[in-house]
Amino acid sequence: xxxxxxxxxxxxxxxxxxxxxxxxxxxxxxxxxxxxxxxxxxxxxxxxxxxxxxxxxxxxxxxxxxxxxxxxxxxxxxxxxxxxxxxxxxxxxxxxxxxxxxxxxxxxxxxxxxxxxxxxxxxxxxxxxxxxxxxxxxxxxxxxxxxxxxxxxxxxxxxxxxxxxxxxxxxxxxxxxxxxxxxxxxxxxxxxxxxxxxxxxxxxxxxxxxxxxxxxxxxxxxxxxxxxxxxxxxxxxxxxxxxxxxxxxxxxxxxxxxxxxxxxxxxxxxxxxxxxxxxxxxxxxxxxxxxxxxxxxxxxxxxxxxxxxxxxxxxxxxxxxxxxxxxxxxxxxxxxxxxxxxxxxxxxxxxxxxxxxxxxxxxxxxxxxxxxxxxxxxxxxxxxxxxxxxxxxxxxxxxxxxxxxxxxxxxxxxxxxxxxxxxxxxxxxxxxxxxxxxxxxxxxxxxxxxxxxxxxxxxxxxxxxxxxxxxxxxxxxxxxxxxxxxxxxxxxxxxxxxxxxxxxxxxxxxxxxxxxxxxxxxxxxxxxxxxxxxxxxxxxxxxxxxxxxxxxxxxxxxxxxxxx
Numbered sequence: 001x002x003x004x005x006x007x008x009x010x011x012x013x014x015x016x017x018x019x020x021x022x023x024x025x026x027x028x029x030x031x032x033x034x035x036x037x038x039x040x041x042x043x044x045x046x047x048x049x050x051x052x053x054x055x056x057x058x059x060x061x062x063x064x065x066x067x068x069x070x071x072x073x074x075x076x077x078x079x080x081x082x083x084x085x086x087x088x089x090x091x092x093x094x095x096x097x098x099x100x101x102x103x104x105x106x107x108x109x110x111x112x113x114x115x116x117x118x119x120x121x122x123x124x125x126x127x128x129x130x131x132x133x134x135x136x137x138x139x140x141x142x143x144x145x146x147x148x149x150x151x152x153x154x155x156x157x158x159x160x161x162x163x164x165x166x167x168x169x170x171x172x173x174x175x176x177x178x179x180x181x182x183x184x185x186x187x188x189x190x191x192x193x194x195x196x197x198x199x200x201x202x203x204x205x206x207x208x209x210x211x212x213x214x215x216x217x218x219x220x221x222x223x224x225x226x227x228x229x230x231x232x233x234x235x236x237x238x239x240x241x242x243x244x245x246x247x248x249x250x251x252x253x254x255x256x257x258x259x260x261x262x263x264x265x266x267x268x269x270x271x272x273x274x275x276x277x278x279x280x281x282x283x284x285x286x287x288x289x290x291x292x293x294x295x296x297x298x299x300x301x302x303x304x305x306x307x308x309x310x311x312x313x314x315x316x317x318x319x320x321x322x323x324x325x326x327x328x329x330x331x332x333x334x335x336x337x338x339x340x341x342x343x344x345x346x347x348x349x350x351x352x353x354x355x356x357x358x359x360x361x362x363x364x365x366x367x368x369x370x371x372x373x374x375x376x377x378x379x380x381x382x383x384x385x386x387x388x389x390x391x392x393x394x395x396x397x398x399x400x401x402x403x404x405x406x407x408x409x410x411x412x413x414x415x416x417x418x419x420x421x422x423x424x425x426x427x428x429x430x431x432x433x434x435x436x437x438x439x440x441x442x443x444x445x446x447x448x449x450x451x452x453x454x455x456x457x458x459x460x461x462x463x464x465x466x467x468x469x470x471x472x473x474x475x476x477x478x479x480x481x482x483x484x485x486x487x488x489x490x491x492x493x494x495x496x497x498x499x500x501x502x503x504x505x506x507x508x509x510x511x512x513x514x515x516x517x518x519x520x521x522x523x524x525x526x527x528x529x530x531x532x533x534x535x536x537x538x539x540x541x542x543x544x545x546x547x548x549x550x551x552x553x554x555x556x557x558x559x560x561x562x563x564x
Contacts, residue, residue, distance in 0.1 A: 048115070049122035057116040064112055068103035071095065075102065075257055105260075113227060120220045124213060131209050138184045142199035142509045146524035149509075151538040155521040155546060162519060165512045169198040171548040172510040172521075175541060176202040181508065199511040204504075205528070211499025218493030225485040231261035235478040241334045241351045242470040245273030245300075248324075248477070266479065268322035273300040275310070277331055277471040281401055290360070290399040297328050297473050313475070323479060330474040332356045332363055333383055335407055336466035339369055342459060347372025353472050354383045355427060360397040361385050366429045367409070368416055373460050375413040378429045380439075382408040407465050409446040410439030411457055504531045508541065521545070 047053055072080030081101050085092040099106030146152055161168070173183050181202035188197050236253030238246050246252040248270050280294040297313040301321065313319045319326040332354055339348035347369060354363035367379040386399035387406035395408060412434035417424060424430065437457040439445035446454050446463070453464040505528035513520050523545075525538040 045122065048119050051123075054116065054119045054123065057112060057119055061109075061112050061116060064109050065103065067100050071100050073101060073103060075104070078255065078257075113223070117220070117223050117227070120216055120223070124216050124220065127209075127216075128213055131206070131213060134209075135206055139182055139201040139203045139507065142186050142188075142201050142511055143524075146509055146511060146522045149524040149526050151525040151535040153523045153538055153542045155523070155542060157519040157521065157549075159518045162514055165198050165514060165519060167552065168512045168519065168521060168549065169200055169510065171552070172512075172541075172545055173200045173202075175544050175548060176200065176508065176510070179541075180204055197511055197513040199509060201507070201509050203507040205506050208500050208503040208505045208528075211496040211503065214496030215493050215500060216496075218489040218491075218496060221489030221492070222486055225482045225489060229481040229485060231259040232266065232481045233259045233479060234262050234266065235476055237329070237474060237476050239353055239472055239474050240272075240274040241353070241472040242274055242276050245271055247271045253477075268324060269304050270322060271302045272319075272326065272475070273302075274298075274473055275300055277473050279331070279400070279471075290401065292400060295328060295331060297475075313473075318478075325478045325480070327476045327478065328473055329476050330356075332361055332472055333385060333402075333405075333469055334472040335365075335381075335383055335405075335469050337367055337407075338464040338466065339367075339373075339377075339456075339461060340464075341373055341461045345372070347461070351470055351472070352381070353427070354381065358397070359400075361400045362397040366427060368418070368426075368429070370416055370418045373456075375458075375460065376416045376418075377456070377460060378412045378414075378416050378431075378434055379409045379463075380412070380429050381410075382445075384408070402469055405450055405469055407448045408439075409448070409463070411437050411446065413437055413458070413460075504533065505529060506531060506534060506537065508538065510541075510545070 072084055074081050084101075095101065099108070103109055143149070157168075169185065173185065176183050181204045183200050183202045186199045186201060188199070234257065236250075236256040238253050240246065248267055250256060250264060250267065275298040278294075278296045278298065279292050280296075282288045282291045282293050295315055299311055299313060299319065300308050301311055301319070302308040303322075311319055313326060313328045315328055318328075334351040334353045336351045337348065338346060340346050348367070352365045352367055354365035356363045361383075362385075363383045365381045365383065367377075367381060369377040369379075382395070384395055384397040384404075384406045385401060386397050386403040387395050388398045388404075389395050395406065412429065412431055414434035417430055417433065436442050446456075448454055448463070448465040450465055450469060451467040453462050455462055506525060507528075508523070508525045511522040511524075513522070523538050523542050525534045527534045
């Protein structure tokens with residue numbers, strides 16, 4: 001990466017060396033520790049902008065990203081981080097000190113990221129300048145001894161071609177131009193020889209270095225897009241029960257993850273209502289009966305000042321509008337529970353979201369009733385879409401569909417901790433200050449099927465399960481500003497890489513010189529890097545030149561010889 005493919009090697013055959021006398025240090029040049037520091041910085045910069053360093057930094061960046069997939073990240077899964085601290089109280093604090101829960105914003109990941117950015121910039125800029133100069137420069141002079149080059153061939157013409165060297169070299173130049181070579185004519189008069197030589201110098205393949213630069217610019221664009229534009233990204237999650245809706249805004253999301261440059265004005269205004277969630281189950285394959293084959297969320301979308309319209313959201317088929325994507329993440333059941341006091345007054349009525357625990361949607365949920373009863377009541381529930389009792393007496397679900405739904409509840413009374421001003425999860429019940437009055441060691445848990453009503457313990461009242469069990473869907477609303485720029489730069493990188501790999505970098509020379517018995521035409525080629533087709537290209541040029549000379553209708557015969 002530190003040296004372009006069109007770099008001129010001093011001393012290479014066919015590439016003019018540039019020999020210069022060593023420069024004298026001007027007066028006032030710093031010496032001592034200051035000069036040593038400058039030398040160290042220069043060497044450090046050379047090392048940083050080298051190909052080897054860039055490859056090492058890319059490898060380090062890939063390795064540094066691995067912890068982001070092994071442990072939950074606060075930016076994408078804050079609940080998972082909380083759960084990790086609960087499950088691993090000893091190791092979690094140490095990991096947190098090293099930024100393992102914020103990998104992509106940690107100091108060490110950012111350091112590698114910035115070093116890679118600087119390395120690419122320091123590599124691209126001088127190479128671009130050098131490449132631009134090379135594009136404007138003429139092909140190099142023809143080497144004195146073409147026979148020493150990689151591919152070499154000759155065409156011998158008899159004495160009747162003597163004096164027509166200009167026509168021969170003009171024909172060769174036309175052929176090279178037709179093959180998209182840049183050409184320049186040269187004439188030399190060697191010392192001690194009567195006859196001079198005419199030659200054409202040609203080169204092609206600058207698209208190889210152009211593609212190489214485009215590849216690196218594309219990589220740099222990806223780095224900038226991810227590092228800068230991702231700071232404007234945001235995504236939020238919202239759970240909707242069938243029939244519920246939400247208005248897009250910060251207060252509407254159950255969890256929200258903003259980028260570092262996010263502002264609330266970025267959120268577009270619209271509302272989404274979940275009309276129903278349709279699930280299709282496998283009913284023909286006996287080995288997969290009850291396995292869902294399709295999820296379809298039918299929604300109603302409303303924009304301010306516009307007519308509402310219906311749309312659908314499927315797995316991997318998000319709803320795209322106003323630059324946002326709304327994905328269907330998860331689904332389950334939300335049984336509707338009604339609690340009444342001993343006098344029959346309704347104190348709680350809501351569809352409670354139950355979180356699936358297995359593939360058959362055996363789910364858990366929490367019901368909290370802080371007011372309206374003689375005591376605060378909390379219930380931990382288990383919902384079974386198709387209830388089946390095991391030999392141990394425990395229940396499980398054997399199908400995702402509502403074939404035999406049942407709700408089981410363990411009941412607790414005491415202080416729910418809702419009056420302390422400390423936020424608590426609606427999906428978790430802290431039983432530390434509660435007393436269990438049903439389930440576990442306190443008798444059987446309460447069991448309800450749709451449409452049933454049972455008495456709460458201690459005469460607290462009654463609880464009912466509605467006959468209809470609605471579904472819920474979890475949506476993720478995402479605004480990603482990096483998608484289009486990253487796609488464009490990745491496409492440029494791929495196109496540049498293909499160009500740099502497939503386009504050969506070649507120089508070809510044709511020299512015409514009069515001899516004692518006629519005219520000698522020499523052909524030679526030199527490749528920059530590996531080019532297995534170089535000899536073939538030279539031989540094809542010899543054949544084409546022979547046909548071109550025949551077209552001049554000269555009666556002389558031409559014979560050719562070559563070596564690859």
